[in-house]
Amino acid sequence: MSDILVLAEYANGKIKKTSWELLSKAGELASQTGGKVAALVIGSNVEGFVAELASYGAQKVVVASHASFEKYNTLGFTKVFVEAINQLKPTVVLGTASPLGKDLFPRVATRLKAGLASDATDVRLEGGKLKARHPVYSGKALVDVEFNTSLQMATTRPNSFPVKPANVGAEAEVIKLNVDPGTLRAPMKEISQGEAGKVDLTEAEIIVSGGRAMANADNFKVLREMAEVIHASVGASRAAVDSGYAPHDMQVGQTGKVVNPKLYIACGISGAIQHLAGMRTSKIIVAINKDPEAPIFSKADYGIVGDLFTIVPLLTQEFKKIMAE
Amino acid sequence: MKIACLIKQVPDTETKIRIKSDASGIEDSGIKYIISPYCEFAVEEAIKTKEKNPGSETTVITLGAERGIEALRTALAMGIDKAVHIDSESKIFDSFTTATVLAAAIKAGGFDIVFCGKQAIDLDNGQVAQMVAELLDWPQVMILEKIDFTADKKGVVATRRVSGGAREIYEVALPALFGCEKGLNVPRYASLPGIMKAKTKPVERLKSFDLLGGATPLINFINYQLPPEKMAGKKLPGEPAQQAHDLVRLLREEAKII
Numbered sequence: 001m002s003d004i005l006v007l008a009e010y011a012n013g014k015i016k017k018t019s020w021e022l023l024s025k026a027g028e029l030a031s032q033t034g035g036k037v038a039a040l041v042i043g044s045n046v047e048g049f050v051a052e053l054a055s056y057g058a059q060k061v062v063v064a065s066h067a068s069f070e071k072y073n074t075l076g077f078t079k080v081f082v083e084a085i086n087q088l089k090p091t092v093v094l095g096t097a098s099p100l101g102k103d104l105f106p107r108v109a110t111r112l113k114a115g116l117a118s119d120a121t122d123v124r125l126e127g128g129k130l131k132a133r134h135p136v137y138s139g140k141a142l143v144d145v146e147f148n149t150s151l152q153m154a155t156t157r158p159n160s161f162p163v164k165p166a167n168v169g170a171e172a173e174v175i176k177l178n179v180d181p182g183t184l185r186a187p188m189k190e191i192s193q194g195e196a197g198k199v200d201l202t203e204a205e206i207i208v209s210g211g212r213a214m215a216n217a218d219n220f221k222v223l224r225e226m227a228e229v230i231h232a233s234v235g236a237s238r239a240a241v242d243s244g245y246a247p248h249d250m251q252v253g254q255t256g257k258v259v260n261p262k263l264y265i266a267c268g269i270s271g272a273i274q275h276l277a278g279m280r281t282s283k284i285i286v287a288i289n290k291d292p293e294a295p296i297f298s299k300a301d302y303g304i305v306g307d308l309f310t311i312v313p314l315l316t317q318e319f320k321k322i323m324a325e
Numbered sequence: 326m327k328i329a330c331l332i333k334q335v336p337d338t339e340t341k342i343r344i345k346s347d348a349s350g351i352e353d354s355g356i357k358y359i360i361s362p363y364c365e366f367a368v369e370e371a372i373k374t375k376e377k378n379p380g381s382e383t384t385v386i387t388l389g390a391e392r393g394i395e396a397l398r399t400a401l402a403m404g405i406d407k408a409v410h411i412d413s414e415s416k417i418f419d420s421f422t423t424a425t426v427l428a429a430a431i432k433a434g435g436f437d438i439v440f441c442g443k444q445a446i447d448l449d450n451g452q453v454a455q456m457v458a459e460l461l462d463w464p465q466v467m468i469l470e471k472i473d474f475t476a477d478k479k480g481v482v483a484t485r486r487v488s489g490g491a492r493e494i495y496e497v498a499l500p501a502l503f504g505c506e507k508g509l510n511v512p513r514y515a516s517l518p519g520i521m522k523a524k525t526k527p528v529e530r531l532k533s534f535d536l537l538g539g540a541t542p543l544i545n546f547i548n549y550q551l552p553p554e555k556m557a558g559k560k561l562p563g564e565p566a567q568q569a570h571d572l573v574r575l576l577r578e579e580a581k582i583i
Contacts, residue, residue, distance in 0.1 A: 106451075106453075106456045107456070107459040107465075110421065110424065110455075116420070118451055119449060135552070136447065137351070137448075139552060141344060141351065144547050146547055185464050186466070186498070188494065189496050191493050192492045194490025194491040198490070199489070206582075230583060248508040249486055249508075255363070273339060277338075284576070284582055286572065297560065298557045301558035302558050302559060303559070303560040310565045311568065315572065318570055322574075323583070
């Protein structure tokens with residue numbers, strides 16, 4: 001069978017944008033294989049997502065619904081995912097390189113002895129086989145991943161593909177998977193929420209980041225105010241994190257998060273290799289730094305040599321004006 | 326308790342990457358090698374786990390070239406008891422064959438708990454740990470930020486950091502495997518006595534061929550290349566108010582992003 005299967009993810013009652021982009025990409029691949037686009041959604045009461053998945057391009061939706069799956073469970077979800085693949089027999093299986101995707105895909109691929117490309121920035125078909133582009137050495141080099149197996153799996157970096165406009169009212173064939181998780185091993189006891197409604201850095205389309213020049217944690221307020229206006233997520237360099245100005249999960253860089261936004265505004269960040277490793281695929285990079293020789297300027301599309309504490313509030317005002325136009 | 330940590334030796338983060346002329350990999354010469362940073366958290370956690378469970382034994386395992394022995398000595402110097410070097414014998418390994426070899430070594434070692442880094446910073450796949458867990462049929466918790474033993478020491482409570490600052494807390498019965506994240510601990514420096522002791526700690530040498538069981542790579546990395554070079558754009562002139570005004574206009578009109 002030549003179907004393309006997408007593992008759909010959801011948050012706050014909605015399918016995530018990263019799944020929409022995968023459905024769009026799956027549509028392109030399916031038109032080449034002659035197969036259909038299928039989506040798999042695993043959880044509790046997830047039948048409600050069928051319409052949305054269909055509108056973004058799923059022609060088949062495999063629904064794996066069970067009360068036990070209200071919370072994520074590695075082994076439980078692995079079993080169900082494998083069953084769905086065995087039933088549907090797709091040629092390509094795609095997911096997002098999210099914490100969930102990264103956790104699940106290697107186990108499923110191993111159980112099925114399928115080749116897996118992780119954190120791909122592009123996937124394409126060549127001679128009927130999948131090829132995935134994968135950054136290595138923290139993005140200092142790129143490789144193509146070619147598959148020695150008939151079943152080909154890949155997780156992709158968020159914001160890698162454009163989203164085709166939704167076709168509201170589109171219908172999909174619904175396949176209900178018989179799910180019997182049994183007693184879950186290593187169950188999740190609880191989930192402690194982060195900041196409500198905040199888009200994770202790895203999925204953010206616009207990011208404002210602060211470096212050592214922020215000088216303390218409170219000063220990040222200045223960046224947050226600007227971020228608020230342009231709907232950005234706030235990140236930090238390793239120097240800022242190691243100095244205690246920001247928590248680890250805000251770190252962008254080689255030992256932090258790898259981000260792929262359309263706009264990255266680096267404030268008081270010098271631009272060390274290890275930081276660039278985390279944000280070099282940003283479509284547009286803006287640098288604000290007092291030091292005209294800061295390495296970041298050599299990678300920035302737009303640079304402002306100046307004090308971020310003067311510039312950022314002015315930018316906030318200008319953004320407010322333009323957003324109101 | 327038998328505790329293991331898996332490490333990978335990788336090029337230093339400052340390394341300037343040069344591609345081989347036949348695009349089959351990177352140029353190896355002149356590279357300084359280190360223990361991959363996330364693997365260091367695994368080594369530290371193994372040592373801390375032994376400290377919390379007196380009478381335990383720690384082992385560090387690596388698959389790689391002969392130079393990997395140096396990485397093992399560093400881990401031994403930090404305080405790990407024993408090391409296992411699995412020689413890659415100049416073969417190319419993908420994540421699956423790597424995991425196959427490591428899982429075989431772990432099975433042979435009879436370990437109760439295994440720590441890995443959540444990913445190695447050279448090939449950036451982030452797959453091996455999960456694949457090892459699958460081959461062993463063990464539970465896994467990746468992106469590990471905190472771990473505590475239950476009173477009976479037969480299990481742990483493990484915290485995993487996910488998107489947007491949220492945290493998932495799992496109850497996991499041992500044996501299990503954990504992929505360590507930054508923030509779990511602060512790796513200690515090897516002390517001088519530690520370095521001296523490391524010279525005589527046992528290093529078992531195995532051959533990867535013996536542990537592969539005929540497994541072959543499921544994928545190949547081909548066509549290594551440099552990414553498109555990002556060129557410098559423009560520095561905006563003028564006073565701050567002018568610069569701010571111009572930037573916002575450019576982002577809307579030229580970059581079409583806002």
